Amino acid sequence: MYKYLSLLNDIENMIKSGDYRQGEKIPSIRILSKSYHCNKSTVIRALAELERKHIIYSLPKSGYYIVTSKTELIQGDKLILDFSSSSPDPAVFPYLDFQHCINQAIDIYKNDLFIYGTPRGLPSLIDVVQKQLTNYQVFAKKENIFITSGIQQALSILAIIPFPNNRETILIEQPGYHLFIESLQALQVPVLGIKRTSKGIDLFELERMFREENIKFFYTMPRYHNPLGTSYSQEEKKKILELARKYNVFIVEDDYLADFEQNSKADPIYSYDNFTHVIYLKSYSKIIFPGLRIGIAVIPDSLIKIFSQYKRILDIDSSMLSQAALEIYIKNGMFERHKEKMKATYYSRANCLISALENEQKKRNLANFSYAPVKNIAFHTYIELNEQISCEKVIHRLKDKSIIVDGVNNNYLRSFLERNSILKLNISNVEKEYIEEGISEIVKQIY
Template sequence: MKNKKETIQQIIRSDIVNGLIKPGQKLPSIRMQSQRFGCSLNTIIGVYQELENQYLIYSRPKSGYFVVAKEALLPLLQTKRIDFASAAPDPVSIPQIDFRQCLNKAMELFEASIFTYPDPQGLLSLRQEIVKLFQQQQVFPSAQQVFIFSGAQQALHLLAGMPFPNGKINILVEQPTYWGMLAALKTQRQTVIGIERTPAAVPDSFIPLLQWHKHTADLSTSVLSQGVLEIYMKSGMYAHHAKQMKSLYNHRIKHLREISQRLLPKECLYTIQSCGGLFASIHLPDSIPTEDLVKRLENRGVDVLATDKQFLSSFPKLNLLRLSIIRTDEQDIEEGIRIIAEELERAQYTSRSPKPFYRL
């Protein structure tokens, strides 16, 4: 339970953040605040000193206390956003201490090879560790089939520019798909045909070709980063973190499914009813312009992603919104879906409203 000093501090802080006391405005004197809250002068002095430590106010000798400039208040004045758009993990969920320990250990174990050019395909010991991980998931590659890249985008870019062993030139791409793959193909000026999702496999004949392209584009992926990942996996830290994240994300996506089924129109539940993993999609009626809805949601503090960039220009686009649960907790999900439902209802009502008739 908050004591009186903390309560007073929260009230004054809220007045500043909510704009009741403007940037640059002088705060009431210590004596006036003491009378207002029925407390001692020392209590108000302590409150003002704490707010000054938080960079919300500053003092002028013999003049009193003033609210800081608007620029300094902006981070506090901004409303909390519900982030359904991000695909990057929440920084809070990253095990920084574990990574730091692995980094220090990698500096010791791989000291002699950090500044050399090892196998462009990746450290063999790391690839063998990744094979074990796949085997636990009932996937059975060999270490020869595993390639280490600096990131997924680099791998996709190289694959997009490689000639096919069979000599064919047309590339089939699932629709919708990752926008970064479409961008890589466009950069390489490849002939691309959109198709619906089907299972696929990479032939062994790709391995020598991919080895050569990886070598010419990137002599070696950072030994230090590979070493950190190898230690992270061998120590069991990866398995522990993956288990935690899987449980967290499963819980969130289940909550998203339940809330969506309760609040959204049934015809909008495009992948909601069967979704898993990190993403789900809402199917908008054709009468609702996606850009307008995204903008209205943005104005209400909800960030979503339209899927236009995930379709080829030649492929029929679905009117979809992609929702990510990576940076949303249960409260965010419920509040965000409620706002989406309200804006959908408003947009549908607007689209049904009779347009004004003008006689020429």
């Protein structure tokens, strides 16, 4: 790794850990040069990049100072805490590393990046992804791997293509991924919902629906469900796959937060399959940045031909420049380093969120709301309000207190009536030091 990158990352990490505080002066160029055993031009390059990212600012003849945190959006004199956004924190985007990879990709591939590629994806990236997927217990052949324009494109294709079981209806967890729900309803694809709670889903009801309904595939988020934040046990995953095989139903497994898993033994449903019934999807949007628009789809042999045909018709190929840059980013070890940095950041915040909820539970009579006491979350969970409490009114009251939260109306199918009153809690854009304060105010406004 370049020396200036090491220096840049160390300063960023010290800011996030609180070693350098907002408004505080950082060590001089001379001191940093001596500490990192590098010349002053290397230090100046790192500091210039930090200044460009608005992490630090310079004062003539004085030095460099830490800028106020980007999460401290000011509304008058009030701090705005955004518990609604599930997007990654822009403050941890790997801007400089990825810029380096883009430049290197252009140097290596030149004209190849600016012409049409292949519907399946950049072959060299598929080679890298195939190896990376083994870290998630996904052992796939290269011919089964497709690079897509985010998971959303893969889902849209799967929703409209004919399947070998000759069925038409899609089964989706409720609540569920709002963009896929919007897509299904806009395309007028036959869709049914099955209720999911912190305790999972009713496997007897799942079997009934597999048996009696015309289910093409079951779309599920076994790991860190959106919006609940909960995960299925390994026993539940195996049972779901067993039922899918029994009734010839495909499973579309959305493993969009695989990179944040803390339990090394938490394998995906795909790992138990014989490569026939499970379609595995993985995203890079949460771990790197949403604008990358690169997703991975592992498609069974029986669907390769039709999936490839529809993907080619829809967009010819996904961005070759993004694919080439991602390939270099992974091969150079930058991805693993960034992943560990992101996991540590969100793990710390998630523990703070859990602790704050536990403290509120001890302090108050929680008759008005409950929450799932989940120990292993990525960066989001939820609290469920008593049916007498208006979710909309709570959201409005919190907005007046400069705290942004959201409900889950958009996470339900219009036809699904068995809804719970839920407030989503995301901490990807809330600094650790403000989580306890925010949760305390949220609970207070519920009462």
